[in-house]
Amino acid sequence: MNLKLIVPAGICIALCSAWESRLLAQDVPEAGQIGQQTKEAADDSLKLIQQELAGGGDAVTFGELLSGQAGIRAVESGSAGAAPLLMIRGVNSINLHAQPYIYVDGVPVRYNSALDPFLSMLRPTRFAYVNPHDISDITIARRGEALSGIGGRGGAGAVYITTDRGEFGGTHVDFSASHGWLNADYSVPRMGGAGFRDYLRSYMAENGVPESELSTSPLFNSTLPQYNSNTDWLGLISRNASFDDYHVKLKGGDADANYMFSIGYTGKQETLKGSGLERISMRFNLDYKLSQKFEISNNLSYGNTTLNYLEEGPDWGIHPLFVAASKAPFFHPMSHDPTGAQTRSLAGVDELGKSNPLALVNSMKNNNEENRVDGLVTAKWTVSPELMLNTSLAVNYYNIKEKQYRPSLGIVNDLHRLRQNSKRNSSELMFRSNSWVEKSGKWGAVNNFNARAGFLVETYEEKSVFARKVNAGTDDYETLEQGTVDSASGVKYESNLLAFYLRGEVDLLERVHVSANVNLEASSNFGPESRWMVYPGVTATGDLLDRDQTHQVSLRAEWGRSGNNDLRGYYYKSLYYPANYFGFGGVYLGNVANPGIRPEMTDTYDAGIRAALFNDRVTLDAGYYYKNTSNLITYKAVPIEIGLDPQLENNGEVVSQGIEISLDARIVEKEGITWNVYGNVSTLKNEITALENGDIVRSLGGISGIAREGEALGSFYGYKVLGVFRSAAEVNLSKADGTAYKPGDYIIEDINGDSKINEMDQQVIGSALPDLFGSLGTVLQYRRLSLNALVAFSSGNEIYNSLNQQMHLMKDYSNQSPDVAGRWISESQSGAGWSRAALDDPSSNGTASDLWVEDGSYLKLRRVTLSYEVPVQRSLRFLEGLQLYVTGENLLTFTGYSGMDPEVAGSFDPLLRGIDFGASPMPQSFLLGLKASF
Secondary structure (H helix, E strand, O other): OOOEEEOOOOOOOOEOOOOOOOOEOOOOOEHHHOOOEOOOHHHHHHOOOOOOOOOOOOOOOHHHHOOOOOOOEEEOOOOOOEOOEEEOOOOOOOOOOOOOEEEEOOEEEOOOOOOOOOOOOOOEOOOOOOOHHHEEEEEEEOOHHHHHHHHHHOOOOEEEEEEOOOOOEEEEEEEEEEEEEEEOOOOOOOOOHHHHHHHHHHHHHHOOOOHHHHHHOHHHOOOOHHHOOOOOHHHHHEOOEEEEEEEEEEEEEOOOEEEEEEEEEEEEEOOEOOOEEEEEEEEEEEEEEOOOOEEEEEEEEEEEEEEEOOOOOOOOOOOHHHHHHHOOOOOOOEEEOOOOOEEEEEOOOOOOOOOOHHHHHHOOEEEEEEEEEEEEEEEEEEEEOOEEEEEEEEEEEEEEEEEEEEOOOOOOOEOOEOOEEEEEEEEEEEEEEEEEEEEEEEEOOOEEEEEEEEEEEEEEEEEEEEEEEEOOOOOOOOOOOOOEEEEEEEEEEEEEEEEEEEEEEEEEOOOEEEEEEEEEEEEOOOOOOOOEEEEEEEEEEEEOOOOOOOOEEEEEEEEEEEEEOOOOOOOOOOEEEEEEEOOEEEEEEEEOOOOOOOOEEEEEEEEEEEEEEOOOOEEEEEEEEEEEEEOOEEEEOOOHHHOOOOEEEEOOEEEEEEEEEEEEEEEEEEOOEEEEEEEEEEEOEEEEEEOOOOOEEEEEOOEEEEEOOOOOOOEEEEEOEEEEOOOHHHOOOEOOOOOEOOOOOEEEOOOOOOOEOOHHHOEEEEOOOOOEEEEEEEEEEEOOEEEEEEEEEEEOOEEEEHHHHHOOOOOOOOOOOHHHHHEOOOOOOOOOOEOOOOOOOOOOOOOOEHHHEEEOOEEEEEEEEEEEEEOOOOOOOOOOEEEEEEEEEEEEEEEOOOOOOOOOOOOOOOOOOOEEOOOOOOOEEEEEEEEEEO
């Protein structure tokens, strides 16, 4: 496979944000499950190069800062405001969420919404309210003991975010501003105007259109202006986008109170027109002492985010990028009157059945408006230096208003809907109370201990109301007051959680550190037989050398049990579902109570070694993990005669295992110059080891993913193509309906040897999970000048290139890849390996197959920054510091993948990752910024 090199259009300045901080890949158990975070002493030195987290290039959320960081794989898309796809140590659920939980100042937030988006793919981020400038630290929890402290939310790992706080001293003001330019390469291989006209005429002739009809068709009359363009449709709907970010932070305090207040604005356009994000965020953190023994901490934040987005999934009729790539270039974007004169109106749906791409980006509207308010109050009473009592209360409210407007002009009909308006109003409300007591002390002269015990109570409510009206009388109205009611629904979900926990740690003889915890948790998502679950964990670390030496080597062993309790639907009860019975409302018994259904359980084992040499100038951490998830929640099929839906039960097991290595080296450390190099690499082997209910297959856009024993979870599932039948004499297979294939059809591997191709001949054809991934970075500082670079890589993952498949499908009058010139036309023109061109694809040559599975490995220059600390004149005493920087992101990509970007976020469904429907690629960006302190 050829090597693909993606370079920026302009000069590649290797520059990345000076305030980008490499995130600490250590495990941080939640202190009392909420509030403060206690960092394990054994992992403190894994802080490779600690810089301020503010900045981060054009990152809108914390998720975009995780790419390339140790302990986690974050895959982004070019869609502004889309949540990156996160993975910590593999995928270990089939039907429940497979994303880590996010803890913001100790308060848990579900990473992705339980509701499907209006459009088929994009998952808007739920964390725009956490401005990266307000983050002081991000840590990754992936090891067993830390996850056992999270309990039923730890199965997929966790990410802890700590926001900035005030500090002793007078008020300090930090101001930052940046402006950036973003561009993306949308060069999808396709035919030009003349080439497509020739192909289209040949295609119609091959499918039986007589020459007399072709010769009189206006499509081939180059004298008509509406059919004689060479329109670059992709150029019309794409743009050079912009990024703007402004942030003000006030920090200060005295002996009794410290405060931090911030306000920020972010605007980020997507490189496809009609899409982008705007965010306003505010945060106020206050810590104060009522007395020498009593302290209170307050966290209050508000975020407002508006997101405009486009279809970037398998709804090909309104997918602007695909429509632009596949629309005939000889059509004009504007309409023409009967005399052939151009008008000011957009052209409608063309004679070949394609939407107008400009109507999709200019007239069709999809937007969300999110508002979130978070409050946290924590009180601490220091009874004595060794004894503390703590209590906290968190209240979070989240509201999202989603709207979609689909006009008629220029857009293909959606079934019976000429035009439509849809709206959904959703909200989430959580109350969480937690109280714990903490005791520390000594046993003898050198033995230290710390113990914590507490309980928490949480109640959560989620609800939404949806309505859609269709076929209003005109495109001029974007309101539910017009049109016919098409559908309406409401959803409500409630859950309660109660947990009691114990945690203790001891440091023995200044050589051995042992910690353990047990979490007893009850969730209302499960019935009385399995409502209470126990999640224990233990870690042992031993230092091989005295701690005061310049070198240190330590060994660790760890185990912990965590779970996934995100089962929604109360399946421990008998459930009745609504049904339409000849126009009358009715219900049917769809679920028989399963009181024994329980959370999925994950046991994580870790063993590793850590070496800190030359006074921590070189730090190496290497470890092996084994992660076993049992009690997978799967569906048990029942005979259709019973009249029940498939029934949920615990029946399955999946294993992930691998090696994780991190390295940090201060190569040069002299007066005026320092040079640091850091990196990490992780391996992954994922396998379903038990699935007694048999294979589980899910499909999206005609592409399937499968859960099967002995395979990686979410492997691609389809047919294997062996070639093309070049003549009638070669045809030796029949279709599922018994009819024979024709010359020019693909030869499908006949798995069971019955000479008939059907679903029994499908097989695993690839996996989206990588074998190896990681990053390599460096920071070089010379006096006031600093250069920071980060390279990320991934190997062994495969991508199903669905957009490329559509550009070779030849089932309708779409523009296609120039490759289809090598299609089979006749026995004497057997082509170069592509099937025949057949209207509506009667032989299913476009079915999911290994033809479209590609190696997705890549090496990407993620970020590079050049920054300069400007000397401050004595006359400007109000100015404490000034830093200028220039940043480049995604400047170089080395890959063999033929698509626009080897980073494919795709679906959040565990079985449907790695499918490239042609989403916007990650843009190359250049930013200029400054940070001033007063």
